[in-house]
Amino acid sequence: MGSLSGRRIVLGVTGSIAAYKSALVVRGLVKAGAEVRVVMTPGAKTFITPLTLGTLSGNPVHSALTEDVEAGTWTDHVELGLWGDVVLVAPATAHTLAGMVEGRGDNLLLTVLLSAKCPVVVAPAMDRDMFLHAATTENLEKLAARGVHIIDPDTGELASGLTGKGRMAEPERIRTELTTWFKSQAPLIGYRALITSGPTQEPLDAVRYLGNRSSGRQGAAIALELAKRGMQVDYICGPSDIPTDHPGVHRVDVTTALEMKAAAEAALGAATPDVIIGAAAVADVRPRMTIDGKASKGELPDTIELVDNPDILAHLNAAAPDACYKVGFALAHGDGRAAALRKLSAKGCDLVVLNSITDKGAGFGHTTNRVDFVHGPDRIDSFELKTKEAVAVDLADEVQQQLLERPPLLTPLDD
Ligand SMILES: Cc1cc2nc3c(=O)[nH]c(=O)nc-3n(C[C@H](O)[C@H](O)[C@H](O)COP(=O)(O)O)c2cc1C
Structure with a gap:
């Protein structure tokens, strides 16, 4: 390259x-x-x-x-x-x-x-x-x-x-x-990011699904900010109409968690990322059975049996080299610091970006966000409420600081 x-x-x-x-x-x-x-x-x-x-x-x-x-x-x-x-x-x-x-x-x-x-x-x-x-x-x-x-x-x-x-x-x-x-x-030219973003939709039948209210806005803002700094960004996105038009953003649109996992693994296999950012709100579970076509009211089951979806971020983090910087997102109800610290080690992350749905103006559906960067028990950086674009700048600053300490993993600059 x-x-x-x-x-x-x-x-x-x-x-x-x-x-x-x-x-x-x-x-x-x-x-x-x-x-x-x-x-x-x-x-x-x-x-x-x-x-x-x-x-x-x-x-x-x-x-x-x-x-x-x-x-x-x-x-x-x-x-x-x-x-x-x-x-x-x-x-x-x-x-x-x-x-x-x-x-x-x-x-x-x-x-x-x-x-x-x-x-x-x-x-x-x-x-x-x-x-x-x-x-x-x-x-x-x-x-x-x-x-x-x-x-x-x-x-x-x-x-x-x-x-x-x-x-x-x-x-x-x-x-x-x-x-x-x-x-x-563009100081991050030559470096590569893999970002998952948006919700996933897990079909019950051809028209109904289990999903969540994630808009994909925070992930899109991060993708654009990193691309602006010169990174090539593999952006794997669940259903979201937030645009990510930039020549450095290679977007793959998916619907389900299984599709998101397959697309993210394919991107990881094709080019080693320097940073993985799991910003997607992946549905934890999916219906065991999907009904073909549109089920009539009478055909809908009284109970829906659910099976676990794979933990995409944990899979990606385990498959990526140690030198890859790994970032997860955690959405908490109330103070989620303990949960974020657990997620940090359970998923092999270097950083968990924590936001709480109980913070006014933060989380799903808002154009603003209030986050804590949880690096470990001894370092939690709190930020005030700001636009999701401004949060993306804070995260990109952190990523940039980490990446510029070493050369790109796959794409060394040739001079
Ligand atoms: C043989 C020759 C060489 C020229 N070399 C230059 C040059 O190196 N730099 C320059 O500013 N103009 C040079 N000119 C003059 C330009 O070609 C001329 O100003 C022309 O209007 C430039 O138009 P352009 O800037 O739209 O291409 C040269 C003209 C001739 C005939």
Whole structure:
């Protein structure tokens, strides 16, 4: 797995003589595991062909704002801007830098840059005097002030024959700076999480089931927070309509506890997680018999025989390596600290996140939660009532602290 694995990069290529090096930029990014979509300015196409960059990226190259004027089709610059984790402009001409500063939209790349919600990185490339010009200096300062990351050009011999600063950074430096920058934005890149979330539904017949009121909101918030920090998240979720749209979240929807166990074990077998978080409210029991079709009122049994469901978290924890950090959730009625401490050892957890249905605004069905992090008898951290997203941040901070003490278990960074 590469250092940019799973990252989506929109690569803008502009009309600099250094555009020929963008082929090597694409190759390096793809080799590091990134998915690359290239957007060329019209000027860039006089220096390197879309065919070269399209072949190396494995994706069609976009250049024109409209595709087929007769047919009324156009390139969706908004979609491209939203697709990327980053827009990298390499090489970035003085002209494109000026267009970015002014917010111009007179070619596809500039409109993508205006639409992008993700961070932007530029690798300027130009002749010495163009680079030293006050306009360029001011433009780079303004872009840096807006949060654009600038990969400083190299000093050396330039295409004009002059010597000085302005040569685009070598493709290898662009890749390593981008990787380092991604890591600073997303410190848990290369690490993997396995999360179970939501309720399970245990069918009585085709329409009736035993279930619980878990919404899956807390698990979803945790999945999104960890993905935002760069983790690849296997998210196994019982019936829940809480969205988890993020390229780092691989969601598998399940219904029953047995399905959840099978999906979680499959994820564990496919890729060793660095952290397991059992946030699902798995039904403890299921009906021994399921009636085919919809039972009429008269066909419903007077008593329902129940059998135990497997303890998914205990199974996962036992199967995972010792170095994997294991987190369970416990929902208590009243003070559940003693129960949480029992759960900690019974399920092989390193941490139990305890919440109580008797705390106002906490637990199932709320957008807020109040939790205690139970690490052991000597360490229980209590938090105030906060949104489930804020609880996810607290938990992600704890996970991050644990994980950054060691390298990823399955997916070592390759540089
Ligand atoms: C041979 C040649 C090389 C050029 N190299 C550069 C360059 O390295 N950097 C730059 O800013 N402009 C360079 N230019 C000028 C740009 O191509 C020109 O400003 C163009 O409008 C840039 O458009 P774009 O930014 O939309 O691609 C070069 C022009 C020519 C003819």
